Amino acid sequence: MTAIDISTESTNTTITVEALTQFCDDYLSANAFKDYVPNGLQVDGGRPIQRIVTGVTACEALIDAAIADNADAIMVHHGYFWKGEPATITGMKGRRIRKLMQHGISMIGYHLPLDAHPVVGNNAMLAEMLDLTITGPLYPTESHPVGNIATCVPQSVDDLIAKITQALGRTPLHIAAEYHENSSSKTSNRLIERIGICTGGAQDMIEQAALMGCDAFISGEISERTTHIARELGIDYFACGHHATERGGIQALGKIVSQEFGVPVTFIDIDNPA
Ligand SMILES: [Zn+2]
Structure with a gap:
């Protein structure tokens, strides 16, 4: 404590x-x-x-x-x-x-009002900690959407993992975007610059993040299905902890x-x- x-x-x-x-x-x-x-x-x-x-x-x-x-x-x-x-x-x-x-x-x-607030919200605070710039909502058609799209300086998966680890004091669980045999070299060269972000138990928003053209999605929790969604939709996933985010x-x-x-x-x- x-x-x-x-x-x-x-x-x-x-x-x-x-x-x-x-x-x-x-x-x-x-x-x-x-x-x-x-x-x-x-x-x-x-x-x-x-x-x-x-x-x-x-x-x-x-x-x-x-x-x-x-x-x-x-x-x-x-x-x-x-x-x-x-x-x-x-x-x-x-x-x-x-x-x-x-x-x-x-x-x-x-709850949701504190996730979504543009100044003191959980998403806004996490974006600030990770040096991400929020550019818009993850669900543009909703009147009070929770979840954002953010951009960052193009960076490798490893750099983003290091950034998250340093900001939150714990290493995120990372699921790489691709599962094909020849994907390891592709994945390690891949640069991330457009990120979907929603704190807590928002792992299922990963599909919307993929739909919105994000390279990666950051949330708190992970479900078994999240691994397959990330791999098959070609979007890196970072589960950073519900509490931590x-x-x-x-x-x-x-x-x-x-x-x-x-x-x-x-x-x-x-x-x-x-
Ligand atoms: Zn929560």
Whole structure:
């Protein structure tokens, strides 16, 4: 677990949970997205906010860290109440929510709006870390598309792997574009300059990236099928880790919140190799 203080100096400023949520909703245009999880305030802790903890996922370890930090609110990318999950507040979900309520901690989550935001979004932050320039959406016809197309200085697969490893602190799983017998020399000479990018569990967007003429696609997770899709559509795939690719957005949003309201915000990274 790593804690990074990303706030302005500590003050006694107090804000309401409504003001905090309204600001973030507006900033991220949260209501414009069709999502499979509610965005914004998910658990109301019932008290004003003086300290905020941010993290990727509202897991129990993050809640414990927030309690230890005396935080009044947790802001995350992965909250609760996903479409299709049991509606009851029992078991693991029950324990998490009970802990939040007992300690008066509010939980605020932003999913797709935080992936897509052009400034603080996960995709924007990952592109910045990898020296990629976002040039447009991966799905140009959608009104609030998630996923981007980016360009970079033409570089070899090995150079891109080194860049990702350095930026994220872990080596990506790479699937080479071609499977033909004589492909190894072709693949090693291949230069990558047009890249599809979408953080998290967006591996199936690789087909759209191929359709859009990308040399490579970067996301977090990989499925068994992704290997065959990459090989057969001739597009290099880099699985960089769901958690690893989604640490940027919530940290950037925390900075904006801290600047706006002058409350201390601490990002707490709960290790996750997936
Ligand atoms: Zn995610």
